[in-house]
Each structure stands twice: as C-alpha cells, then as structure tokens.
Amino acid sequence: MNSTLSNNPAVVIGIDLAKTHCDVVGYDKNQKIVLKLPRISKEKLLERLTNMPRATVLMEACGGSHSFIRKVKALGHDGRLVNPGDVKRIRCGHQKNNMLDAAYIAWAWYIPGISFVAPKTQAQQDLQSLQRIYQGYMKTRIEFGNRIHALLLEYGLSSPQTSRFIAEQLPEFIETHTKDLTPLAEEALLMLRDSWLEASEWEKKAGQKYDELVRANEDSKRLMTIPGIGPKCAGALLTHCGEASRFRDSRQFAASLGLVPRQNSTGDRDTLGHITKRGPKHPRSMLVQGASALMIMADRLEGALGEWVRKIKASGKKYGVKVCAIAAKLALFCDTKDPTRTVNKKPTSAVTKVSGIFG
Structure with a gap:
C-alpha cells in the first residue's frame, strides 16, 4: 500500500530497513507527516525517490544500510545514517512497530546536536569484510584449541596451551598417554586437530590478504x-x-x-x-x-x-x-x-x- 497524505513534498524521510522491504514515513517543512509507504520493496522505493524532490533521507545504521544509503545519495538526496541507540532513546519506551520506527528515525533530524554515522565506502566495506573473515577464522581456531585442551583435561591430562603443541606435538602426546585415553577420545582429538590446522591455514591466508590490502593504501x-x-x-x-x-x-x-x-x-x-x-x-x-x-x-x-x-x-x-x-x-x-x-x-x-x- 502506497499512501501520500498531502500534496506537500516530503523534506525529511525516515526509512526502516528490513531484508526484503522497508517502511517509509515522510515529514513536510511544517513537520507534519505527508508520506507513508508501508512494506514497500527497496527497488520500488528507489524508483519513488528518483521522482521525488531533493530531501533528507535518514535510516538506521544496520546491515545493508551503508550500500543502500549510497544508492539514495546517488539519486541526489541527502542521505544520513542514524545511530540505533539514538532511535531507541527517541522511542522512549513507546510501542514498537516498523512504521513507528520509520517515524522515529525521521524525527532524529529535528533533534539539536544529534550526530550521524558516516556511511562507509565500498573500499571500507571490502576492508571490513576481510577483517571480519580473518577474525572469524581466528576465533574458530581458538575454539578448536580450547576444545582439545578441555578434552585432554577430562581424561586427567594437562597440556601446554600453545599453538606449537597442537600443530607438532599432539600426535606424539596422544601416543605417550594411550593408557589414559580411550580409542574414541584419541580419534576425537585427532579430528579436532585437523579442524584446528584447517582453520589456522585459512586464518593465515585471510591475514596475509588483509595485510596486503592495508599496505597498499597510502593513508x-x-x-x-x-x-x-x-x-x-x-x-x-x-x-x-x-x-x-x-x-x-x-x-x-x-x-x-x-x-x-x-x-x-x-x-x-x-x-x-x-x-x-x-x-x-x-x-x-x-x-x-x-x-x-x-x-x-x-x-x-x-x-x-x-x-x-x-x-x-x-x-x-x-x-x-x-x-x-x-x-x-x-x-x-x-x-x-x-x-x-x-x-x-x-x-x-x-x-x-x-x-x-x-x-
């Protein structure tokens, strides 16, 4: 349902983003709601914004907001990202639904002194993506290492908590303590070690790619x-x-x-x-x-x-x-x-x- 409540153009537009659609509320120069677009697809919203006069478009900083705000700014609008914490404070305990959130996001424009989140460029998003991939592999490697040490401790065996121990010394350690470990435990430890080695290799590759990208930047x-x-x-x-x-x-x-x-x-x-x-x-x-x-x-x-x-x-x-x-x-x-x-x-x-x- 597309709803235009007045002939006055919207000068401030709040967008509540979802995965496949968004909800839109627009205010005119008199701070009256003149536009409501519930559950409109992102493609149709961009078409609608193309034919609208220049306005200040606000949306909550979240997943997908940085790429979408760049598309909005390319249409000639003033795109801004609002801190989610500020939107929560504006809501102030009132009921929450998508259309109300869009109205609260738009209302952030009228609050003096509020600061906005800077939209990320594609280069920044590339860097951030590599950064998160690297961190993800690192956390996975640490998780598998902790599982190995915890499993050994379940059988009364304490081991050095180092990467070298898992990579080089764990098979020999298992053979030395065959009396304390069951065949099932030995198999589980070797499976965990293989997963640790794989995560460690992917972490190394992601880290090298990340370093190359950073070192190529002049800043x-x-x-x-x-x-x-x-x-x-x-x-x-x-x-x-x-x-x-x-x-x-x-x-x-x-x-x-x-x-x-x-x-x-x-x-x-x-x-x-x-x-x-x-x-x-x-x-x-x-x-x-x-x-x-x-x-x-x-x-x-x-x-x-x-x-x-x-x-x-x-x-x-x-x-x-x-x-x-x-x-x-x-x-x-x-x-x-x-x-x-x-x-x-x-x-x-x-x-x-x-x-x-x-x-």
Missing part, C-alpha cells in the same frame, strides 16, 4: 609510521574513520573510539571515571594492544614519545589506566589542527606525515 602507510600501529590496527582505524573531515580534531577522533574518560559532574565537582568505550570495539582494542607493546618496549623508544611513555609507566597508576592513556595518545597523533605535530623531537620524522590522513 595506512602514514598510520603505520606511528609506533605501536601495525597493519591490523591501521586497517581497523581506516574502516572506522571514513570521511576524516567529519572529525573536528584528533581529540574528537579519540572520543569517537571511546578512549576518553567518562564524566560525572555535579555542582562544582567534576569526576572522571573509566573510559567511555563508545564507538567500535575493534579499533579501540587494536590501539590498546599497540599501547601494551609500547609499554613493553618503553626503554627502547626514542624522542618525546619515549620520554612520555616512560613517565606514564613509572607513574604508579594501574596497568589498565596507563595502557588506555597511551592508546588515547596514539589516537591523538592523527592531528587535524597542527600538521607540524611530531612524535619525536626531530621535525623531519616520518610520523609528521600522519596528519595527512585528516587533510
């Missing part, structure tokens, strides 16, 4: 000049960053990763707590891992960064606090305001080029 090359950032971390940052000009400066970029303290202010007292952990988890965890590596090699770091890391390491604070502080500092090196910012004291350092990712 990632600049990111990898920052100490503690390798191909995996650079790829995660590129996937999250999108159009870097949307960040006011590098501090806002660090805040988008959830690496700033949570504030709890009342009266004249300001309390800073744990980091907010807002935004995507993967790039934040990659920066934290890089910060942990810098903590280990603090004595070998040179320049101003080395001095600062050693000062943080000797501060006496909890390990997690120190690591998160270093991770936030790594994010701040992508400075949009000061292109002369350097990690080392030498102004000719390769790290000075990192600011170009936000240029």
